[in-house]
Amino acid sequence: MSSQQVSSAAPPGPRFRLPLHWLGVLPFAAFTVLFLIMPTMKIVIGAFQTPDGAFTLDNIRGLYTPSIMSAYLISIRISLASAILGCAIGFAVAAAVVLGGLPQWIRGPLLTFSGVASNFAGVPLAFAFLATLGPVGLVTVFLKTQLGVDLRMLGFNLLSFWGLTLTYLFFQIPLMILIITPALDGLKKEWREAASILGATNAQYWRLVAFPILLPSFLGTMALLFANAFGAVATAIALTGSSLNIVPILLFAQIRGDVLGDPHLGYALAFGMIVVTGVANALYIWLRARSERWLK
Known part of the structure; x- marks a missing residue:
């Protein structure tokens, strides 16, 4: 057999093959790029641009005006209040069910x-919530007509700081339950038995063993709930309109083009929200990773 025949009979070289197992991820990747990454990049770039497209820091400086700083402060307070209360109540409910x-x-x-x-x-x-606890809501009217309790006279107003915080708790508490339940399931029975054998009481077990293990997961979930409340837009606008000066409502007013609207200042407001929620989510991921090392 000639060398020419041997070379012709040799198997073909490796050819490039499309990894078909990645095709299932393509819709998710396309959705992420089109609806998350590209809009985020547009916001970040627009925060540092003038209407003519030139680079500027005036939009970022505009965030330090008293009204905008007040809006950020109120938004952070509402997010913290709803995150702390949501974590506390959600943890109690999950612990009652699991343990x-x-x-x-x-x-x-x-x-x-x-x-x-x-x-x-x-x-x-x-x-x-308006139909339940609003000025003419079902519970509000029932308490006033049947029990003589006037929520408005007691200082409660749904269109206020505590009213919006209470509304946010409706989705904050369930989110806490969903996240903390697997962490509670991860507490090994051997840890409690070992503590009991060593003479530890139930309070000492929680203070010295269980709570330190759950603390990273608890704090991480609190950071996630903070970001979840800070980025909530539709609920705040639909509930309070323009009566409460928080960042999502101020951002909506700037973007939709009111008389005093400034879209690029709106980009800067959104950029500030991205920074705040990004830090909170990064803290959640880091603390979650620490807790998973104990709960594996």
């Missing part, structure tokens, strides 16, 4: 409801 004496059949419906309620926001949530 307490409640029947196990409650766990399934609770987690199912939490999954739905954690995504229930926007106009429907605002309408539900």
Whole structure:
């Protein structure tokens, strides 16, 4: 057999093949690029541009005006209040179901409801609270006519700081339950048994063993709830309109083109929100990674 025949019989060289197992990720990648990365880049670039497209820092300097700084302060306070209360209440509910004496059949419906309620926001949530606790809401009217309790005279107003915080708790508490339940499930029975053998009381077990292990997960979830509340736009606008000076409402007023609207100042406001929520989410990821090392 000639060398020419041998070379012709040799197997072909390696050819490039499209990795088909990546095709399933393409829709997600396209969605992420089109609806997350590209809009974010437009906001970041627009925050440092003039209407003519020139580079400027005036938009960032504009964030330091008293009205905008006040809006950021109120938004941070609402986010902190709803995150702290949501974590505290959600942790108590999850602990009662996972570690307490409640029947196990409650766990399934609770987690199912939490999954739905954690995504229930926007106009429907605002309408539900207005119909319940608004000036002529069902509970407000019932308390006033049947029990003689006037919520308005007691200082409660749904279109206020605590009113918006209470509304946010509707989706903050379920989100806390969903995230902290696996962490509570990760507490090994051997740890409690070892603590009991060594003479530790139940309070000492929680203070010295369980709570330090759960603390990174707890703090990380609090950071996530803070970012979740800080970025909530539709619920705040639908509930309070322009009566409460928070960043999402101020941003909406700038972007939609009011008489005093400045789209590039709106980009700067959105850029500030991205920075705040980005720091909170990064803190959540870091703390979550620390807690998973203990709970594996």
